[in-house]
Amino acid sequence: MSKDSKEESTGIESDLVNLARLAASESLEDTRLFLARLIRKYRQSHPDLASRLDQSLKSTQTRSSGNSVLRRGAPVSDSSEAALPVDGDSRLALIRVFDDRAGLASPILPNSVHDAIGAIIRERQESQRLAARGISPTRSAILVGPPGVGKTLSARWIASSLGKSLWVLDLTAVMSSLLGKTGNNLRAALDHAKKHAAVLLLDEIDAIAKRRSDESDIGELKRLVTVMLQEVDQWPDSGLLLAATNHPELVDPALWRRFDMVVKFDAPDAASIGVAIKRFLGDDQEVFKSWIDVLAAGLQGQSLSDVERSINALRRGHALQTASIEKLISSAIDQRQEDLSKAERLNLAIELAKAGQHTHMQISQMTGVARDTIRKHAGPSPRKGRGLK
Known part of the structure; x- marks a missing residue:
């Protein structure tokens, strides 16, 4: 056996030992995340192994959801969905979950956007290496561009690459008919995401983070901007906060400065x-x-x-x-x-x-x-x- 083959075999054995250790500890969520990582790792070099691991991952997801079939790319039940915060009146969940951990085709993006998204993923994957130098990974990024250019798909791709589900803040549920409750809903959703080190997407952030000089909005909506400013500033390194907007001109300028990265999506070439x-x-x-x-x-x-x-x-x-x-x-x-x-x-x-x-x-x-x-x-x-x- 050649040196390269021996090293490859040793690597596979090590991965299988770690997988067995996680399974024996009955840590289902950690086992799923490790399985998803192995599928991505071996998809090119060992496609048969990756396929069999993929089937195992899908079977664990099916059992955890009461034997209901998961439809890739659709909002689905996550293992923690029962604990997701809800609006007190409508009982609507404030967060929707997209589970693409079994695999997702990479989005079609211009090179500049592809590189920016890739940098976010790599920083999260190499966070310990950065931490050893006293550097934090990108904690927040805002995705800007017209509809249909791949903002949401890119957010799903980031989460999938990190072995996580994408959580999306559902603004229709957050915006309570009682405006005094909207701030509470927003904080509840953001606190839950921070607690679970989630990849959270605030879609259409311009709906809740308009310029505070906009005279058409009443005081309660303006106070939401202050909440957002505080949350982005205090977002922990363990999680990743993403936002998306089709109307950057509506977003309060102070919020732009809070995000670590701005990724601009143009019409495809x-x-x-x-x-x-x-x-x-x-x-x-x-x-x-x-x-x-x-x-x-x-x-x-x-x-x-x-x-x-x-x-x-x-x-x-x-x-x-x-x-x-x-x-x-x-x-x-x-x-x-x-x-x-x-x-x-x-x-x-x-x-x-x-x-x-x-x-x-x-x-x-x-x-x-x-x-x-x-x-x-x-x-x-x-x-x-x-x-x-």
Whole structure:
């Protein structure tokens, strides 16, 4: 046995011994977290082992929830959900739980955002190493960007990578009809998250952390901002506080300064859209292989959630044979034509010409780009075009 093989075998044995020790101690939650860590560790090098461990993890989750099946990515019952704080009047839980510990596909993000999210994860994973130097990991971060760019999915990815569930503060429950209770609800939810060293997401934080100069809000809502300022300042190293907003201009400036990191999400670039289209096509990727560049050009400027809706509609149409592939493609990109800039229309025209399914005249009618311009960038027109119309 080679030295590398021997070290690898020793590493696996050590992991299994630690897993057995946790199981023997009847610490179910710690055992689950360690299982999730092993699944990520061995997914590439030992896929069969990772798959079997994944099945074991899923079976423990199923038993703990009264034999109900957990649906990946949906709000689910956590082992501590019975203790989650609730609104005294409505009895609604103040926190929703997303359990992706069994695995979650990495979000499709621009490189700068991907690096920032990766840094948060690594700091938490290497927190002891930082602590040895007297350094705290990032305790809080605010995710900023328009809807559908991956803010919530990124929060779920962070929690999943750390072997934890994502807790989301449910603002509809926190905002009591009795405004005097809203502050109490907010503190109860935040205190519970701190106590359990949770990864907590405050979604749409602008709803409870508006600028205190906003004259349209009454005093109670302004006092919520003060609560948030105190909580972010005092958030412990053991937990991670995330916030998300679509409207950064509404958030009180004092709150921005309290967060350790600001991560700005922009609309996806062409490369990200191409990657997303391939993922969203799933089993139909081979069918639409020659059209992926056309779709990427035609869906430029859209959020990934909008791209996913368009691709799902495309796949449904193909499955039900409601129209030819060319007409389905036309329908998908025609809806986005008015949103494209002049440069993006030219890019779409070039990709359509490369596909070779239609003439330059047809492309010009679709995109508004002159035939001479198309010819200049894409070469001569084919003699015949099957057409998209």
